[in-house]
Amino acid sequence: MYHYNLGTLCDEAAARWGQNVALRYADSQYSYDRLTDIARRLAAVLMRQGCERGDVIAIAHNKHPLSYALMLAALRLGVPYVIIDAASPLVRTAKIMATARPRLLFYDDVCYEDAMRRLGEECGVPCLFLDEASLPESDAGQLEELHTRTRDVDGSTLAYIMFTSGSTGMPKGVAVTHQNILHFIQWGTRCFDVCESDIFANLSPMYFDNSVFDFYTALFSGASLAPVPRELLTSPYELVAHVGKMACTVWFSVPSLLIYVMAMKAMQPRFLPALRSISFGGEGYPKAELKKLYDLFAPQARIVNVYGPTECTCICSAYRLSD
Numbered sequence: 001m002y003h004y005n006l007g008t009l010c011d012e013a014a015a016r017w018g019q020n021v022a023l024r025y026a027d028s029q030y031s032y033d034r035l036t037d038i039a040r041r042l043a044a045v046l047m048r049q050g051c052e053r054g055d056v057i058a059i060a061h062n063k064h065p066l067s068y069a070l071m072l073a074a075l076r077l078g079v080p081y082v083i084i085d086a087a088s089p090l091v092r093t094a095k096i097m098a099t100a101r102p103r104l105l106f107y108d109d110v111c112y113e114d115a116m117r118r119l120g121e122e123c124g125v126p127c128l129f130l131d132e133a134s135l136p137e138s139d140a141g142q143l144e145e146l147h148t149r150t151r152d153v154d155g156s157t158l159a160y161i162m163f164t165s166g167s168t169g170m171p172k173g174v175a176v177t178h179q180n181i182l183h184f185i186q187w188g189t190r191c192f193d194v195c196e197s198d199i200f201a202n203l204s205p206m207y208f209d210n211s212v213f214d215f216y217t218a219l220f221s222g223a224s225l226a227p228v229p230r231e232l233l234t235s236p237y238e239l240v241a242h243v244g245k246m247a248c249t250v251w252f253s254v255p256s257l258l259i260y261v262m263a264m265k266a267m268q269p270r271f272l273p274a275l276r277s278i279s280f281g282g283e284g285y286p287k288a289e290l291k292k293l294y295d296l297f298a299p300q301a302r303i304v305n306v307y308g309p310t311e312c313t314c315i316c317s318a319y320r321l322s323d
Helices: 008-016 032-050 065-077 091-101 110-123 138-152 179-189 211-217 230-234 238-245 255-263 285-297
Strands: 021-024 029-031 058-060 081-084 104-107 128-129 156-165 172-176 199-202 223-229 250-253 277-280 302-307 317-320
Touching: 008 065, 008 179, 021 302, 032 065, 032 138, 058 065, 065 081, 065 138, 065 172, 065 211, 081 285, 091 110, 091 156, 091 199, 104 110, 110 128, 128 138, 128 317, 172 179, 179 211, 199 211, 211 223, 211 250, 223 250, 238 255, 238 285, 250 255, 255 277, 255 285, 285 302
Parallel strands: 021 223, 058 081, 058 104, 081 156, 104 128, 199 223, 199 250, 250 277, 277 302
Antiparallel strands: 021 029, 156 172, 302 317
């Protein structure tokens, strides 16, 4: 079936893989059906708040389930989202907010409540906590309105705004359309032979553009996404143990993370028996270090060097390593 926006592709994914696990956590799982239901209820919240197609929302995303559902809700309504780092200094996030001009600010972690309230006040933006228990139930009228508004979103509508790191100056906002991502999903699922039994290790923070590959390639192909908590990224043994416990099949990260866990002798095939694909991008990978990874994992997994600036929807080229 041809899809001209991500909302219709969301609906097809829910209809086709409803009972599949969409999000996998150490202590809970969310099926496509459950995630879709939450997304529809969050879409009702956005509509009640007066969000129209083209309005922007900001999400302080700490990998809680409702933040992923909110991304799907926004896509259905043609409301672009911008993800911010709740732990960043206020002065940095305030500049991002001033550029993106979101209508609403959402956060999913009470640990950052004070910081997000201050940010909202600083920018004059209402601040809302994502809490499943307080979400309204969707009624027939709201579902019909959601269906109508989803149908009206076209491929040129913005899906998200991703800010660069600002390493060469101020962070720059990059606007990416539904059509950009539809092509990216098609390429990603084909290039990496993604199937519904795959489990993606969601290692990258959601405000970093490498996360685009994890989120869209997994959740629009019937596969699972296993969010990796921020605190594990500095604990190599716990990180690898978590990825192994979640039976992840796909790993995508910056080379520095791979070099770090390799240097600590944490990344071993015996700890990651399900892993079939390792890809890296965003930085250069010293050849001597890369050969260590290749020698260790080439018998088990394909190893792919990817490249792409934020402006090119995360990845625009890929090269599979060989002997």
